[in-house]
Amino acid sequence: MKLPSLCFAALAIFTAFSVYSTVTLAENVGSVDTAFKLIGPDHKVVVEAYDDPKVNGVTCYVSRAKTGGISGGLGLAEDKSEASIACRQVGPISFNGQLKQQDEVFNQSLSILFKKLRIVRMVDQKRNALVYLTYSDKLIDGSPKNSVTAVPVDRSTPIPVK
Numbered sequence: 001m002k003l004p005s006l007c008f009a010a011l012a013i014f015t016a017f018s019v020y021s022t023v024t025l026a027e028n029v030g031s032v033d034t035a036f037k038l039i040g041p042d043h044k045v046v047v048e049a050y051d052d053p054k055v056n057g058v059t060c061y062v063s064r065a066k067t068g069g070i071s072g073g074l075g076l077a078e079d080k081s082e083a084s085i086a087c088r089q090v091g092p093i094s095f096n097g098q099l100k101q102q103d104e105v106f107n108q109s110l111s112i113l114f115k116k117l118r119i120v121r122m123v124d125q126k127r128n129a130l131v132y133l134t135y136s137d138k139l140i141d142g143s144p145k146n147s148v149t150a151v152p153v154d155r156s157t158p159i160p161v162k
Contacts, residue, residue, distance in 0.1 A: 026050050026108065029061065041068040050106050050119065052130075054099055057091035058151050060106070060119060060132055083117055085134040085147045093153055098160040099123055105132075123161050128153050 026048035035043040044066045052058040064083040099121070106119040115136060122131040130153060135146040153159055 026062070026106075031066070034065075035068070037069045039069065043068040052087075052105055052121065054096045054103075054105070055093060055121075055130060056096065057089055057093040058087055058130065059090045060085055060087040060134075060149070062117070062119070062134060064117060082145055083134050083136065083147060085119065085132055085149050087130070087132045087149045087151050089151055093151075093157055095160050098162045100162055123159050124150070125159065125161060128155055128157075128159060130159065 027050075029047040029049050031044045031046040033042040033044055037043065045063055046066045047061060047063045050060045050062065052060065062083055062085050100123075102120060102122045104118055105121045107116045109116055117134065117136050120133045120135075122133065123129075124131050130151045131148065132150070133146060133148045135144075
């Protein structure tokens with residue numbers, strides 16, 4: 001009798017996390033193998049592209065470790081917290097409405113539960129620039145490892161801030 005209620009509880013928890021997750025799918029740019037695994041995929045460093053949903057003409061490129069092996073191949077492994085980011089102007093910059101002074105624009109799960117890679121956009125009004133920070137967090141203990149990049153915006157195009 002406990003098995004059905006345990007399954008229901010697990011499904012409810014999974015659904016709750018799925019509803020509140022704002023996972024953004026990244027476009028895979030490429031990857032390199034870093035360690036051979038006899039069974040399952042190799043450990044890799046992947047490079048992914050994220051287009052800023054509120055700023056047309058800006059793409060962020062994130063490189064991060066992806067765990068291979070059997071657990072990595074099944075999506076059960078926890079990826080490392082190290083990541084690097086480079087955001088660039090890839091076309092004319094325009095804005096889809098006003099931006100918050102600081103806003104999380106992307107997140108991606110790094111483990112089956114609780115660990116996420118996050119990208120936050122900050123507006124530097126004094127310098128008319130967009131600053132992007134990447135870091136990972138965990139429900140209990142996040143990582144201070146982070147990376148930052150900035151995209152200058154031409155002074156003739158002021159950044160609309162709420």
